[in-house]
Amino acid sequence: xxxxxxxxxxxxxxxxxxxxxxxxxxxxxxxxxxxxxxxxxxxxxxxxxxxxxxxxxxxxxxxxxxxxxxxxxxxxxxxxxxxxxxxxxxxxxxxxxxxxxxxxxxxxxxxxxxxxxxxxxxxxxxxxxxxxxxxxxxxxxxxxxxxxxxxxxxxxxxxxxxxxxxxxxxxxxxxxxxxxxxxxxxxxxxxxxxxxxxxxxxxxxxxxxxxxxxxxxxxxxxxxxxxxxxxxxxxxxxxxxxxxxxxxxxxxxxxxx
Amino acid sequence: xxxxxxxxxxxxxxxxxxxxxxxxxxxxxxxxxxxxxxxxxxxxxxxxxxxxxxxxxxxxxxxxxxxxxxxxxxxxxxxxxxxxxxxxxxxxxxxxxxxxxxxxxxxxxxxxxxxxxxxxxxxxxxxxxxxxxxxxxxxxxxxxxxxxxxxxxxxxxxxxxxxxxxxxxxxxxxxxxxxxxxxxxxxxxxxxxxxxxxxxxxxxxxxxxxxxxxxxxxxxxxxxxxxxxxxxxxxxxxxxxxxxxxxxxxxxxxxxxxxxxxxxxxxxxxxxxxxxxxxxxxxxxxxxxxxxxxxxxxxxxxxxxxxxxxxxxxxxxxxxxxxxxxxxxxxxxxxxxxxxxxxxxxxxxxxxxxxxxxxxxxxxxxxxxxxxxxxxxxxxxxxxxxxxxxxx
Numbered sequence: 309x310x311x312x313x314x315x316x317x318x319x320x321x322x323x324x325x326x327x328x329x330x331x332x333x334x335x336x337x338x339x340x341x342x343x344x345x346x347x348x349x350x351x352x353x354x355x356x357x358x359x360x361x362x363x364x365x366x367x368x369x370x371x372x373x374x375x376x377x378x379x380x381x382x383x384x385x386x387x388x389x390x391x392x393x394x395x396x397x398x399x400x401x402x403x404x405x406x407x408x409x410x411x412x413x414x415x416x417x418x419x420x421x422x423x424x425x426x427x428x429x430x431x432x433x434x435x436x437x438x439x440x441x442x443x444x445x446x447x448x449x450x451x452x453x454x455x456x457x458x459x460x461x462x463x464x465x466x467x468x469x470x471x472x473x474x475x476x477x478x479x480x481x482x483x484x485x486x487x488x489x490x491x492x493x494x495x496x497x498x499x500x501x502x503x504x505x506x507x508x509x510x511x512x513x514x515x516x517x518x519x520x521x522x523x524x525x526x527x528x529x530x531x532x533x534x535x536x537x538x539x540x541x542x543x544x545x546x547x548x549x550x551x552x553x554x555x556x557x558x559x560x561x562x563x564x565x
Numbered sequence: 566x567x568x569x570x571x572x573x574x575x576x577x578x579x580x581x582x583x584x585x586x587x588x589x590x591x592x593x594x595x596x597x598x599x600x601x602x603x604x605x606x607x608x609x610x611x612x613x614x615x616x617x618x619x620x621x622x623x624x625x626x627x628x629x630x631x632x633x634x635x636x637x638x639x640x641x642x643x644x645x646x647x648x649x650x651x652x653x654x655x656x657x658x659x660x661x662x663x664x665x666x667x668x669x670x671x672x673x674x675x676x677x678x679x680x681x682x683x684x685x686x687x688x689x690x691x692x693x694x695x696x697x698x699x700x701x702x703x704x705x706x707x708x709x710x711x712x713x714x715x716x717x718x719x720x721x722x723x724x725x726x727x728x729x730x731x732x733x734x735x736x737x738x739x740x741x742x743x744x745x746x747x748x749x750x751x752x753x754x755x756x757x758x759x760x761x762x763x764x765x766x767x768x769x770x771x772x773x774x775x776x777x778x779x780x781x782x783x784x785x786x787x788x789x790x791x792x793x794x795x796x797x798x799x800x801x802x803x804x805x806x807x808x809x810x811x812x813x814x815x816x817x818x819x820x821x822x823x824x825x826x827x828x829x830x831x832x833x834x835x836x837x838x839x840x841x842x843x844x845x846x847x848x849x850x851x852x853x854x855x856x857x858x859x860x861x862x863x864x865x866x867x868x869x870x871x872x873x874x875x876x877x878x879x880x881x882x883x884x885x886x887x888x889x890x891x892x893x894x895x896x897x898x899x900x901x902x903x904x905x906x907x908x909x910x911x912x913x914x915x916x917x918x919x920x921x922x923x924x925x926x927x928x929x930x931x932x933x934x935x936x937x938x939x940x941x942x943x944x945x946x947x948x949x950x951x952x953x954x955x956x957x
Binding site: 438486 | 572580581582583584585586588589590727728733734737740741744745746747748842844845846847848855857858859860861
C-alpha cells in the first residue's frame, strides 16, 4: 500500500509535512535531515529538488535552491543519496520538483527511479492538471506514485472538484495569494477560504501550506484541514544550525505540541 | 499551416506550464482576450493610439547605400521611429487597453535593457494605471538612463535579486508578484514568451509590423511579398511581428538573427537554437539553454535585449520545421554592423537590430532580391555600450 494512503487511513488530524531542499545547507545533509524529521515526529517528508528558476517560491527557498545547486546537487546525485533510505525512514516521502529538470532526466526514468528508491508521491508545481492527464497520469500510476495538486484562494469550486476527482493522495492548499514564505500569521480572509473548502466535503485529505511556521499557525490550519506543510520556516531553522539533528527535532516537537 | 492550436501549441512547442496559483489569471486572459480584441471599440482605440501616439505606420525605407554595398534591394522597416524608440510599444498599447477592459487596476512587467519597461511605464502613464517594473539588479546598474526614464514616467522599479539578476530573473520575479496579486493586476509580458496565450497575443499586437510591410511593399515594389525578411531574436517579439503575415507564405524566406555573444563555443553566448535543447522556460515548452540536469544556463550578449536563455515557442517551431533560417551573430560583428549602418544611412541602430544587419553577411541571396530588415529599435539607449566598445 502507498504510504500516503496508509498514513491518511490512520491519521486524519494534525498531519505535519516538512519540506526541505535536497543538498541544503550541505550536499550530504539529505538523509540526516530526513532522519531528524522522522525522529522529531513529523508525518510526511517533502524533498525539494533544487532548480535554477523556482517561480512559485519566495526568497528563502530560492536561496536554498541556489545553495544546493552550488553544492553540486542534481537529480542524479539525489537518487544516489536516496538509494537504500527505506532502511532508515518509514514515513511517506514526496518529491517536489519543477518540471524541466524532470523531463530532462526523462519522465519515465524519473518515475522508475522514484519507485526503486521508495518515493510515494510527487508535487510538480508547474505541471498543470490537463497536461498531467494528457501526458503523464498513466506513468505515475504505473509506478505507484501519488500526484498532488495545489489549489489557491482563487481556484474556482468547479476546478477544485476536478482536481479532487483526479487526485488520490492529498490536496495541497496554498493558504493565500502568495509564493512560499511570503506571509506569516493567518487572516480572517484565509480562514473563510479554509472553511469554504472544508465545507466542500472533498474525497481527498487537505494539507495547508505557505505561511505555516509555528505551533500556533499549525494548530489554526489543522482546525480547518487534515494538517499542514512547513517549508520556508524549516529552511530558515536549519540554515545556520550548529546542531542540526537536535535543532530539527526540537523545532518539530515545538510545532506539534 | 503555422498557427497556434487550441491548447496554445505551435507544433510541439508552447502550452501553459504554470503553477496552479497562476491558473485563474492565465485562464481569465485566455478566455477573454480574443473576444475583447475583436471588438470594434478595442480595434478603434488600438489603431488610433498606434497612429496618433506611437506614430504608425512606420516608414519602409529603401536603404540605397546599404543596398549598393550588399548588392540587393534592402528596405528597413523603421520600428526605431516608434514612440519610446522601439517596437515594444506596439504590444504595450494593446495590452494596456486589454488590461483596462479586464478591469485591472495595476500593471506589472519585467524588463531586461529597460525598453519594454519604458514602453510599459509610458502606456501606464497614458492610462493612469499604477505600474511596477521588475528588473534584474545587474541590469539596473547597466541601464541607468532607462531606470530613470521609468521613474520619470511614474513607475516603480523593483530590483530582482535572485539568480543571475538579469532578464530571466526579472521575469521570474514578475510571475511571483502576479501570484501574490492575482485579482487586480495585469502582467504585461514584453516578448512572445510565457504561458499561452501570451506568445500568440504579443505576436498579434506586433503583427502590425508585417501588416504594414505588405501594403508598403505593394506600393513600392508592386508586390506584397519580399524575398527575405530579417529580424533579430531574443525572446522574439519583433521577429514574430515581422514574420507574422508571412508565416504561411513559404516563398518568403524568414531569417532570424540570434546573439552569439563572444562566440558559440565561448561559454558566453545567447545562441539558443545552436546551444539549446527542448524544455520548459517561463511557462512554455520551447528551446532553451540548459545544463544536462535541466538547470537554466546564464546567457550572454552585448545587447541586453537579446540576453535571454530561450526563444518564444513560435520561433522554436519555425526552427524545428525549418521554416526560418537562424544565424548567430557575435558581439563584435553586431557592433561593427551598427557602425556600418550609422555611416551608410545615418541611422544609429539599437545593438539588437544591428545583429539583423550583420546577418546580411551570413546568408546567401540573389542580386535583385528584395530584402526587408526589421530595424526594431534605435541606438540612443546603447550609446554607453558604443562608447565603451569604442571601435569607431
